[in-house]
C-alpha cells in the first residue's frame with residue numbers, strides 16, 4: 291500500500307460523551323489508515339466503540355480529539371454543511387435495520403441520496419438508480435414497496451441505496467444482524483462482490499466468522515485498538531468460506547431450536 295491510494299487517515303482520534311454527570315471515553319487514541327479497495331472489519335465486544343468509530347468515519351459524528359483526513363484533506367475545520375456535502379458524495383451507509391422509507395417505492399428509496407446532487411441530470415439519476423439496482427439483482431422490483439420485500443431483499447435495496455452515489459467508502463454496521471443465515475450469506479457475498487469490483491468497505495461486526503471476509507480486522511477493546519490482523523486469503527476463496535460460515539451458523543440455529 292502506498293500513500294497515493296490512502297483514502298482515510300485517523301490520527302489520535304478520541305471521543306468523549308458527556309451526558310449529565312456521566313463521562314464516557316468511547317474512543318481513545320485511534321490511529322487508522324484505510325486504503326482504496328480495502329475491506330476492513332471492526333470487531334469487539336458490545337460497548338467497545340465500534341459504532342462510534344464507524345459514525346466518525348462516516349462524518350455522522352465528530353471526534354473530541356485527533357485528526358481525520360479523507361483523500362489527504364483534513365476536515366476538522368470544515369463546517370457542518372461542507373461535511374454533509376462530503377458525506378453525501380463520498381460515503382455510503384448500510385445499517386443493521388435496513389431503514390427503507392415505507393411510503394417510497396424501491397426506486398425512490400434508492401434514488402434518495404441523489405436528490406440533492408446538482409451535478410446529475412434526471413437521466414443520469416435514472417441510469418444510476420437502475421444500475422445500482424442491477425448490481426444487487428433487484429432491478430425487477432423497482433416499482434414495489436419495502437413491505438413487499440423480504441428482509442434479505444430489503445437489505446439488498448439498502449446496499450443499492452448506499453452505492454448509488456458511487457461513494458469512495460461503503461460503511462456497514464452489522465449488515466447481517468437482522469438476517470437469517472441464508473440471507474446473511476447473500477449479503478456477505480454481495481459485499482464481497484462489490485469489494486472485488488473496487489468498492490472500499492469498512493464493516494462493523496461482532497461475529498468473528500464474518501470478520502474473516504475482510505482483508506484486515508481491527509479489534510477494539512474499551513475504545514482502543516487492541517489488535518490488528520491481516521487476512522490475506524479473504525479475497526481468494528470467499529465462496530467456500532461463505533459456505534462454511536453459513537454451515538456453522540445453520541448448525542448453531544438448529545442447536546438453539548433443538549434446545550428450545
Ligand SMILES: Nc1ncnc2c1ncn2[C@@H]1O[C@H](COP(=O)(O)OP(=O)(O)OP(=O)(O)O)[C@@H](O)[C@H]1O
Pocket residue numbers: 307308309314315316334335336337338339340341342343496
Ligand atoms: N450518544 C451517546 N451518549 C453517551 N454515551 C454514548 C453515546 N453513544 C455511545 N455512547 C457510549 O459509548 C460507548 C461505545 O458505544 P458504541 O455504540 O460505539 O459501542 P459498540 O461497540 O458499537 O456497541 P454494540 O456492539 O453494543 O453496538 C458505550 O459505552 C456507549 O454507552
